[in-house]
Amino acid sequence: MTLCLGVALFAFNEFFISTALPTAVKEFGGAALLSWAFTLYLVFAIIGGALTANQKARFGARNTLIAAALVFAAGTIIATLATGMPQVLAGRLLQGLGEGIIAGVCYALIPELFPPRLVPKVFGAEAIVWASAAFAGPLISGLLTEYWSWRAAFFVNIPAVAVFIALVIASVGQPKRGAGAVGAVPLLRLFAFGLGIVLISLSNTAGNAYGTAALLVIALSVFITAIRSDRRSPHSILPSCAFANRSALGSGLWVILLMPLAQASGSVYLVYSLQQLWDFRPTAAGFSSALMAMSWSVTAILVASLPSHAVRVRLMWTGPLILCLGLIGLTLAVWSDEHRLVFIGQAAIGTGFGISWGTLSQFLMDISSKEERDKTSALLPTLQSAGYAIGAALFGVTANAFGFDEGASDHVLALSLLAVFALACVIAVASVFFALRTLRLARPGAAGCN
Incomplete structure (x- = not known):
């Protein structure tokens, strides 16, 4: 239940926001910033995912999940109470960072918490979560947005986060390794991976095919350089x-x-x-x-x-x-x-x-x-x-x-x-x-x- 709810936070949030966000844009204006609400979420979700192994080894799965859930909740509250698109973007950034770490830790816990014979069933259960989100997500968000407010569609994540934190406390053990077991957070490589995704997202807004292709080539170069640098590092983000x-x-x-x-x-x-x-x-x-x-x-x-x-x-x-x-x-x-x-x-x-x-x-x-x-x-x-x-x-x-x-x-x-x-x-x-x-x-x- 804990791992599936962690996946559900990501899955349902994706459909909630994609359905409700256009209404928020109409209220605030700033339609030009609409794509950035999705871009920032994606960029920081990927950064969070890349940071997961470092944080799990340093603080343990339980503490990392709780901290990430609180970051996700903070982003949700900021976006819910927003008075303009800049606050919505800030909230989406924090949502992406928190959910990227949650998804990464939940995946990492699967082989730890379950014997190999049950692992396929865990992935089957998570597939059910995604299917449920595809059906129910737009419906719930659409009804909340149409008959109440787009803010309600954002805020509905908060009760789910509270239940998730309670389940983490109940089902995930205390860390076995103390702090200091890993190296420092590789900020430069994380920045490079995030920059690559931003360049890919920007390529969609380029004025012509040549500009788009150029941004994609630059992004590819950034990724290759970052991966090679990571392989040489004693504290790598990626598997060797x-x-x-x-x-x-x-x-x-x-x-x-x-x-x-x-x-x-x-x-x-x-x-x-x-x-x-x-x-x-x-x-x-x-x-x-x-x-x-x-x-x-x-x-x-x-x-x-x-x-x-x-x-x-x-x-x-x-x-x-x-x-x-x-x-x-x-x-x-x-x-x-x-x-x-x-x-x-x-x-x-x-x-x-x-x-x-x-x-x-x-x-x-x-x-x-x-x-x-x-x-x-x-x-x-x-x-x-x-x-x-x-x-x-x-x-x-x-x-x-x-x-x-x-x-x-x-x-x-x-x-x-x-x-x-x-x-x-x-x-x-x-x-x-x-x-x-x-x-x-x-x-x-x-x-x-x-």
Whole structure:
């Protein structure tokens, strides 16, 4: 319950805020700052995730979770009582930092608190939380915003935080290691990772494709430099084999990054395309997102029920493959002007994540050394968020290069979406390659860290 509520804070908050925030913007003005409310949350969630292992080792899981929950609550109160967009942005910043740490610690606690046979069921339970958030989040937030106030949709997080803190006190033990067990907080590398995400977010606001591409290249350079610097540090943020060419862990982390990156194509453009190309109403168009979440949850539960861990691992590579098939379905839907393929594609995408996500997460935790397991566990939700951010920017560049615009004709819109989903298919193919490579490198004697 504690771990699922930690995930629920993130999941429900995402849907609460996305539904209620436009109303706050109308009250305060400052529509130009709307995107920053999401950008700052994402940037500091990723920074918080990168900081998780350091803080957990220094203060213990219980103290870190309580402190992060209080930071999240402080951000929620600031945003709820805001009198203008600057206070909303400050609140969102603190929400992101607190939730990034909460998500990272909750992932890190899974292999500590549960035996291996129960870990898949924990991931299945968390998939149910996400599906519930996809269905109930917009509904609850919409009703609160429409019949009471957008502030109520923000403040509803506070009772959940109070329950979460009580559960943490009851179920998470005191730290076994005292302060001073780790090095100083790597502020420069944290700043570099945050700067990279900011540059990616800014690329979406660039005036032309060249400016956008330039910002993405700079962001990539920042990430590469930061990762190389981190590998040389005695107190690294990332696992030592992160993204390494000849490491099962390195290849597996590429899958964790590339799958949500590919799926971001649908998250950003699918609902819009259903409304513009096929005249779907918002509710009907939003059903496609709920269908993906429902498919993910049902499949995750079925996979978690398999008695053999070895079978789950052997099936792991099929998740990216089914994701790729689902994205091909979205591409064919636009190409053939057949909207029913969208729903088949979305169901396949959710199935792909449901088959592989929990198993891959457990697999990467298991193959990490005991000393670096916390770093690996905390990195998983952070990479997922980074994948969505990078995907949104990359597909934005692609769509704009093909003439995507609010006033574009249906032909131009369809051409832009074809390019977006085709690129997503290529990225999904890369995730299949890395998934197969992960299984091959995990064989005894095959793994290295080069």
